[in-house]
Amino acid sequence: MRGIADSVGIKGASLYNHFSSKEEILYAIALKMTRVPVEEHLLVLDEAGTPAERLTSLVDVHLRHLAVNRVEHLVSLRELSALTEEHRERVVEYRKYYQRRVRDVIAAGIRAGEFGVDDPLRAAVAVLDLMNGVSWWLRDDYDIDALVATYVDFIVDGILRHRSGVRGGAGEVTG
Amino acid sequence: MRGIADSVGIKGASLYNHFSSKEEILYAIALKMTRVPVEEHLLVLDEAGTPAERLTSLVDVHLRHLAVNRVEHLVSLRELSALTEEHRERVVEYRKYYQRRVRDVIAAGIRAGEFGVDDPLRAAVAVLDLMNGVSWWLRDDYDIDALVATYVDFIVDGILRHRSGVRGGAGEVTG
DNA sequence: GTCTATAGTTTGATAGAC
């Protein structure tokens, strides 16, 4: 609490005029980093376009939100275990719902012939891990447009893309 | 310390017969999770085979080590800031070296015509984030062979693979 | 090499003046 207070220029005790406990601060941060993506980012999945186009939009807004709230994202990960069971469950529920929606758009892309992965849920987990990993090393002076372009390529044209058949998959050739 | 002691069936004070401080325990864990990969896993990059084959081997040993030492990996991430500056720097150096070696094998793959990414370092970071993300959700009963096969596919045949040029499905067609 | 007891410090939170 003293560290948080320092960073906003007041004393530790003064924080209790704004929050009733440390857990409430951590919950507010964790909620912001899970509810906002669910209630705002997922809207792009309902707009017009192919699954690949809609997922591209989601990667865009997801990475930009993460770039702006990098520290909050790391805190919500690290301090998840410090939340009450009830609060932790709500945060986990938001994360799971977001994951399911990513899985669903990947599944739609498979049905539409745009994507070529076997298991939409596994692919969704990989895609989210790849994006969220950015928060560990991103710096303030990083070119976010370039970041988004690179990761859209890695995800939409890389992980999810149809394999061209020459090597067809993971060990099928040799196995 | 009491929690650590509980998990090995002794009292907190007894831990000091084996380690002189909590920091020493955390450093031992962090060192294990960074030095072992550098000194053992990277050997597969020096064996025979194309860059893609050697990277495939690295993904294999990396994910298996991570599956066996999942908790230690999470601890070494979470408690990195609890280390002394000297210890933290040594751990970070191991991580950076590992990252550079992954970058180099990707660069070799590009030169050999096996891979088609623009920036080997960015690709290496993405590949490592993707693999390390597994430790957040992996369970003990998970099929590791299937995990390895899936991630080799995502990485070697997905992220790093040559794009076919048509950009098959990521928006160029309609845009 | 384990234990109990406890020292010394830090932490989250409260009380009350301004």
Place this chain on the structure above:
DNA sequence: GTCTATCAAACTATAGAC
């Protein structure tokens, strides 16, 4: 809404018996 002063609990670590 901020501050100083302070509390109670928890923490890392030590001392000394067995």
